[in-house]
Amino acid sequence: MEPTVYRLFVERKEGFRSEAERIFSEMKEFLKIEHxxxxxxxxxxxVQGLSETDFRRAAFQIFADPRTDLVFFPEFPQETGETALAVxxxxxxxDQRADSASQCAALLCGADGVTVRTARVYVFRGALSAAELDKIRAYLINPVDSREAAAEKPSSLVMEARRPDDIPEIAGFTALDGAGLEEFLKQRMLAMxxxxLRFLQEYFRQKKRNPTETELRVLDTYWSDHCRHTTFGTALEKIxxxxxxxxxxxxxxLRTAQEVRTELGIPPQRPVSLMELACSGAKVLKKRGLADDVETSAEINAxxxxxPVSILDDAGKQTGxxxxxxxxxxxxxxHPTEIEPFGGAATCIGGAIRDPLSGRAWVYQSMRVTGAADPTVPVSAAIPGKLPQSKLTREAAAGFSAYGNQIGLTTGQVTEYYHPGFAAKRMELGAVLAAAPVSAVRREEPEAGDVVILVGGGTGRDGIGGATGSSKAHTEKSVETAGAEVQKGNAVExxxxxxxxxxxxxxxxxxxxxxxGAGGVAVAVGELAPGLDIDLDAVPKKYDGLDGTELAISESQERMAVV
Structure with a gap:
């Protein structure tokens, strides 16, 4: 017999209801909900996995603060004319709230296997029409990461995981004609x-077999604009x-860029690209001997x-x-922030931290630069298929600050630009500074027989498609179909x-x-050496039921591949 599932609701007391007041303001100001x-x-x-006694004890020690919160078991009181929506x-x-609560409950009660599932419950007062309720649902529920929750309490919180199927070959791929390939590209929602795709088909024709789903998805990730920078490599025929x-x-x-091309010996017949323009400055400085202080190694994540760093004694005097x-x-x-602003902005700063961290450096400073269209316009003015600018702006700021505050990172500069051009796509940029003593960093070539250790968070379906999703054009269907492309960050990890x-x-x-980063095991481990043997069965998972393709390409925000 499975343990009982217990339920409670927590609501702020009068004087502490800032979240409810904020939501009411947004509903009236931006959604224009008249009634x-x-x-x-x-x-x-x-909650499942606690006795009723422990559950009651945890209520006011973990789930609520008796000084500021009201707690209701197992239902909360509703007045006539109130409409509830659970998300x-x-x-x-x-779900960071659920994860933190389950860990705290396990520590408090000395119990193993405590499972917590959370929902946000909004209760609206007023004679709301069906159209107004639909507008509220559309605003509060982002289908990328959320859904409307059932009101009934579940009998179990255990996720049932079926045994994943073996990864099959894609039947008939090598026999597709031109029209068939185009339809295949559309149906599979590939970024390439x-x-x-034609090049890939010709390769497998020569191999006299069809590709597997995993091979197709790994190559789609490798060849995506996010990983291969195809847009930056586009030939600029006329500027x-x-x-x-x-x-x-x-x-x-542009004249200086042309002079630098000549100095670097770049053949005149080679087309100019944005990538060349971006990189040629550093290359010419190295050629002139003006960048000898730049570290050169196979680890190029930052x-x-x-x-030279001064060493001071307790009196502040330099000793060396x-x-x-x-x-x-x-x-x-x-792209991630455009479709799921909180998680996209959180993992923006999280990903920026992760790169120098992989170089064994301590990240101590950050900067945020954003671009958005007018966030004060009504929600009804939003472009079809896109989130309202007000929601993007508010939730992205909350996501960036939440991750930075939890990890303990100072953000010394925040600059926000507002321009109509950002209605097409938002800009969300995070930048960091980090440092490490040279004596604490080894840079060596992996050798045959070396072991790759995965350190940090587990793999789940919420990290699939990050690279390819960022490489696709944003369409009216993007928010509906991009559910697995944006992860929720876990700053504590x-x-x-x-x-x-x-x-x-x-x-x-x-x-x-x-x-x-994007591409998971296939990219992070695959970049460590020219050739590797990877046992996907050994990859740590958040939960069972992931197949080989999912294990190979799912991004894990807080994880390192270490040799």
Whole structure:
């Protein structure tokens, strides 16, 4: 017999209901819900794995604060004319509130296997029409990560996992004609273009077999714009500078770029690209001997520069210097933030931290730069298929700050740009500074027989498609179909990695390290050496039931691949 599922609701007392007041303001100001007269907000907890006595004890020690909260078992009181809407995360999405609550309950009660499931409950007062309720649902529920929760208490919180099927070959792939390939590309929602798919088909025709689903998805990830930067590699056949105040500056910059091409010996027949323009400055500085302080290694997850650091005694007097590595990294999360703003912005700063962290550096400073259209316009003015600018702006700010605050990172600069052009796609940029003593960092080549250890968070379905999703055009269907492309960050888990890598004994054991970004095991482990044997059955999972493709390409925000 399975343990009983217990339920409670937590609502703030009068004077502490800032969340309910904020929601009411948004409903009136942005959604223009005319008949709404009030909003209540409650957190719902379903708990399994505790005795009733322990559950009651945990109610006011974990789930609620008796000074500020009201607790209701197992239902909350509703007045006549109130309408309740419960919203929960999709199965497989990381729920930090539930995770933290289950860990605390296990510690408090000394119990193993405590499971918690949460939901956010909104209660609306007023004679709301069906149309107004539909508008509220559409605003509060982002189908990328959430759904409307059932009112009934479940009999069990245990997730049943079926045994995953073996990965089959894609029957008939090599026999498809041109029209068939185009339809295949559309149905599979691949990020690669038609030319890539035709190239792939020709390769497997020569191999006299069809590709497996895993091979197709791994290559789609490798060849995505996110990983291969195909847009930046596009040939610029003609560059025209429009009239305007920056015309002379831009023309001078283009002339300088042409001079640098000549100095670097780039053949004139090679097309110019944005990637070349972005990289040629660093290359020419190295050629001139002006960048000898830049670290050059196979680990290229962050820009790394050698600097002397002063050592001071307790009185503040310099007693010597020590050589350190100063690292810079920035990351944009435009697409993820566009479709799920809280998680997209949180993992923007989380991903930026992870890159220099993989280089064994301690991240100590950050910057946030964003671009949005006018967030004060009514929700009804939003572009079809896109989230309202007000929701994007508010939730992205909350996601970035939540991750930074939990990991303990100072953000010394925040700059927000507002322009109509950002209605097409939001800009979300996070940049960090990090440092590490040179003596604490090893940079060595992996050798045959070396073991790759995965350290950090587990793999789940919520990390599938991050690279390919960021590489696709945003359409009216993007928000509906991108559910697994944006992860919820777990800053506490990344904080543990920071502390581990700061330990000199741990750092001294690492020969090479790569962070788990988009593409998961296939990319993070695959980049460590020219050839590897990877046992996907050994990959740590958040839950059972993942097949080989999911294990191979699912992103894990807070994880490192260590040799």
């Amino acid at each position: 709404l007269t009030g909003v209540r907000f409650l957190n719902r907890y379903d 929960e995360y999709l199965p497989g999405q990381y 273009d038609s030319a890539d 025209t500078v429009p009239e305007g105040p920056a015309k002379r500056v831009l023309e001078r910059a 820009c790394s520069v050698f600097i 210097t020590e050589e350190w590595l100063l690292m810079f990294k920035n990351e944009t999360h435009n 990344e904080r543990k990695l920071q502390r581990l890598f700061r330990n000199r004994r741990a750092a001294a054991m690492i020969r090479r390290c790569n962070d788990f």
